[in-house]
Amino acid sequence: MNASKRISKRGTRGVTLRTAGLSLRLEVRGAVVGLLLLVVALAMSVVLIGTGDFPLAPADVLRTLAGNGTVAQDFIVNELRLPRVLAGLLVGAALGVAGAIFQSISRNPLGSPDVIGLGQGSAAGALTVIVLLQGDPTEVAIGALGGGLLTGFAVYTLAWRRGVHGYRLVLVGIGTSAMLTAVNGYLLTRADLPDATRAVVWIAGSLNGRDWAQVWPLACVCAVLLPVVLGQARNLRMLEMGDDSAYALGVRVERTRLVLMFTAVVFTAAATAAAGPVAFVALVAPQLARRLTRSSGPNLLPAAWMGAALLVTADWAAQRAFGADQLPVGVLTGMLGGAYLLWLLVTERRAGRI
Amino acid sequence: MTLVSPAKAGTETASAPPRRRTARRATGLVASLGVLVAIAAASIAIGAKPIPLDQVWHGLFHYTGSDTDVVIRDVRLPRTILGLLVGVGLGLAGAVIQALTRNPLADPGLLGLNAGASAAVVSAISFLGVTSLTGYVWFAFLGTAVVSVLVYALGGSRSATPVRLALAGTAVYAALYGYINAVQLLDSAALDKMRFWTVGSLASANMTVVRQVTPFLLIGAVLALALGRSLNAVALGDDTARALGTNLNRTRALSMAAVTLLCGAATAACGPIAFVGLIVPHLVRAITGPDMRWILPYAAVLSPVLLLGSDVLGRLVTRPAELQVGIVTTFIGGPLFIYLVRRRRMAQL
Numbered sequence: 262m263n264a265s266k267r268i269s270k271r272g273t274r275g276v277t278l279r280t281a282g283l284s285l286r287l288e289v290r291g292a293v294v295g296l297l298l299l300v301v302a303l304a305m306s307v308v309l310i311g312t313g314d315f316p317l318a319p320a321d322v323l324r325t326l327a328g329n330g331t332v333a334q335d336f337i338v339n340e341l342r343l344p345r346v347l348a349g350l351l352v353g354a355a356l357g358v359a360g361a362i363f364q365s366i367s368r369n370p371l372g373s374p375d376v377i378g379l380g381q382g383s384a385a386g387a388l389t390v391i392v393l394l395q396g397d398p399t400e401v402a403i404g405a406l407g408g409g410l411l412t413g414f415a416v417y418t419l420a421w422r423r424g425v426h427g428y429r430l431v432l433v434g435i436g437t438s439a440m441l442t443a444v445n446g447y448l449l450t451r452a453d454l455p456d457a458t459r460a461v462v463w464i465a466g467s468l469n470g471r472d473w474a475q476v477w478p479l480a481c482v483c484a485v486l487l488p489v490v491l492g493q494a495r496n497l498r499m500l501e502m503g504d505d506s507a508y509a510l511g512v513r514v515e516r517t518r519l520v521l522m523f524t525a526v527v528f529t530a531a532a533t534a535a536a537g538p539v540a541f542v543a544l545v546a547p548q549l550a551r552r553l554t555r556s557s558g559p560n561l562l563p564a565a566w567m568g569a570a571l572l573v574t575a576d577w578a579a580q581r582a583f584g585a586d587q588l589p590v591g592v593l594t595g596m597l598g599g600a601y602l603l604w605l606l607v608t609e610r611r612a613g614r615i
Numbered sequence: 616m617t618l619v620s621p622a623k624a625g626t627e628t629a630s631a632p633p634r635r636r637t638a639r640r641a642t643g644l645v646a647s648l649g650v651l652v653a654i655a656a657a658s659i660a661i662g663a664k665p666i667p668l669d670q671v672w673h674g675l676f677h678y679t680g681s682d683t684d685v686v687i688r689d690v691r692l693p694r695t696i697l698g699l700l701v702g703v704g705l706g707l708a709g710a711v712i713q714a715l716t717r718n719p720l721a722d723p724g725l726l727g728l729n730a731g732a733s734a735a736v737v738s739a740i741s742f743l744g745v746t747s748l749t750g751y752v753w754f755a756f757l758g759t760a761v762v763s764v765l766v767y768a769l770g771g772s773r774s775a776t777p778v779r780l781a782l783a784g785t786a787v788y789a790a791l792y793g794y795i796n797a798v799q800l801l802d803s804a805a806l807d808k809m810r811f812w813t814v815g816s817l818a819s820a821n822m823t824v825v826r827q828v829t830p831f832l833l834i835g836a837v838l839a840l841a842l843g844r845s846l847n848a849v850a851l852g853d854d855t856a857r858a859l860g861t862n863l864n865r866t867r868a869l870s871m872a873a874v875t876l877l878c879g880a881a882t883a884a885c886g887p888i889a890f891v892g893l894i895v896p897h898l899v900r901a902i903t904g905p906d907m908r909w910i911l912p913y914a915a916v917l918s919p920v921l922l923l924g925s926d927v928l929g930r931l932v933t934r935p936a937e938l939q940v941g942i943v944t945t946f947i948g949g950p951l952f953i954y955l956v957r958r959r960r961m962a963q964l
Contacts, residue, residue, distance in 0.1 A: 371785070376785075419957070420957075422957055429956055429957065432952075432956040433953050433956055433957070435952075436949050436950075436952040436953040436956065437949070437953070439724070439890070439945055439948075439949055439952075440945055440946060442945075443889070443942045443945035443946065443949075444942075446810070446939075446941070447938070447939070449810040450810055450811055450939070454803065454807055457806065457807070458803050458806065461796070461799055461800060462800060465796045465800060540789070540792075540793065541789065588797055588800060589800065592793055592796045592800065593793070594793075595789065595790075596790055596793035596794060596797070598789055598793070599786055599788075599789035599790025599791070599792070599793055600790055602785065602786030602789055602790075603769065603787070603790065605786075606769055606783055606786055607769070
């Protein structure tokens with residue numbers, strides 16, 4: 262255990278592919294872990310599609326997805342459950358990437374979107390629409406997106422002082438988050454009970470009743486931003502070594518940070534707009550991915566697949582665990598995330614790292 | 616375990632402060648007390664129906680049972696007294712916890728104590744059918760006590776580093792928040808009650824609540840004030856403190872007990888109110904310097920000033936409705952917190 266950790270600190274085994282002008286370093290372990298996580302996420306998706314009042318065997322699900330199901334199966338799978346599962350996969354992946362970016366930039370495992378108030382900001386936007394404007398789901402999503410972006414902008418601006426530095430970002434975020442929590446609390450007291458109930462479900466983070474209207478915007482965001490993020494992965498990795506080193510290696514530090522933070526904020530806001538602020542996926546996924554790949558970099562893709570796998574699994578568990586009362590998935594990820602943090606604390610303490 | 620009194624175990628500051636500085640600090644404390652009295656009077660006078668100060672005096676000391684007197688005695692006075700008590704509790708709890716964790720940003724909220732109280736209260740409402748505010752008190756108190764012990768055990772009772780304590784608090788807070796959410800979602804009656812309690816308000820204050828929380832707050836306050844010397848030693852670092860003869864474990868245990876009493880009772884009485892325990896000790900430190908024996912009494916006087924001031928402000932800005940005091944303190948405290956973070960070097964959390 263100790264020996265392997267020591268090796269992993271020095272670097273992981275990798276394969277370097279070279280052509281005339283390009284070289285690409287592939288870490289074998291990272292790639293394998295990423296692939297396995299993707300497989301897990303997809304397998305869980307099939308199980309999740311088969312779960313519900315009208316259970317389907319995985320084979321039936323696959324057949325129906327391929328277009329060979331009965332009319333009833335086709336309706337249930339493609340119209341009712343597939344959008345929910347896709348939304349779950351996309352939300353999980355978006356949160357995973359966003360968390361990995363934020364944790365890398367702040368060089369702090371606590372620097373996730375949950376902690377720095379983006380979730381609360383999106384929630385404030387959505388609650389404003391629900392409570393003050395009685396808006397429909399699309400308007401709620403727009404409110405969430407606006408709230409998240411505004412919060413991201415505010416936190417970044419407030420944390421800016423000759424550059425944005427890790428702990429300052431986290432701490433400014435905690436302060437902002439607290440204020441937004443108060444706003445949300447106030448909005449809840451202003452609401453009628455039905456609105457308040459709706460608002461609380463939304464705040465908890467839920468995949469219930471997602472349809473294609475939520476899936477497409479999020480899919481577009483992911484399709485556009487993921488290449489941007491992956492293009493910056495190398496610079497991000499250098500940022501992890503510290504601003505000065507990165508600068509010396511030719512990275513335009515603030516510009517890279519601004520671009521990456523912006524994409525991470527959009528990822529978070531878009532995911533939140535689709536499913537509410539699902540707690541802790543952004544915090545936990547990159548950490549778990551990092552442990553599995555034993556690689557020190559930001560692990561962007563493994564974090565994304567881990568996020569997707571986590572969220573789909575959590576949604577499945579949330580539907581099964583409480584009998585007739587279906588809990589929103591965010592409640593489950595919140596409790597599990599807290600438990601994970603406790604576990605992390607105990608093990609880190611035993612290892613003497615904190 | 617040797618039994619050394621806190622007074623003997625403590626340490627003098629390196630050079631005894633000049634007499635003039637002591638006099639200045641004492642004068643400042645008296646002046647702060649004057650401000651507190653003024654704010655308390657304002658808290659009784661200002662509201663949906665403004666009451667002139669001579670009427671306030673009349674209602675308090677020459678009670679005749681007129682409508683105004685009744686408003687003063689049964690509504691405004693309990694509210695003001697509760698604000699006073701809760702302010703003292705939160706301010707002292709914040710000062711003690713910042714000294715104990717050597718973490719300038721520590722706050723009862725950050726360590727999850729509020730969440731513990733909330734979780735216990737929501738359980739009481741939902742599973743045990745507790746409906747009265749006086750019923751919440753005991754559960755909130757229990758929740759705070761359990762969480763403070765848990766956070767402390769997880770944070771490492773023998774060598775609680777600031778980071779570990781903060782992480783333990785965050786983790787506990789997170790897990791409990793999920794639980795609170797779950798209960799609220801499964802039971803909309805609980806939600807209806809909880810959403811007013813969780814923002815932190817003095818609006819439903821009455822003398823019964825005041826009587827119930829007073830003993831806890833009193834014991835906690837005395838304990839906290841007595842810990843000044845030991846906490847001064849803690850500030851010098853574990854090794855130095857130990858070398859100076861401070862019983863660190865006992866200091867920590869007593870501090871946690873004080874924080875639990877103060878914060879638990881305060882939270883029970885009016886819901887989680889954030890930032891008072893964070894901001895006031897900071898401001899006080901700017902006035903008094905690092906000596907806990909001055910920080911604690913100053914915090915005890917100035918925290919209720921902030922709390923009552925916020926409460927009055929909340930009644931003024933959205934008259935005739937009112938903004939809950941917890942929201943006002945957050946809106947005063949949040950920007951201050953961000954200012955502090957921007958101004959100070961926060962290399963180590």
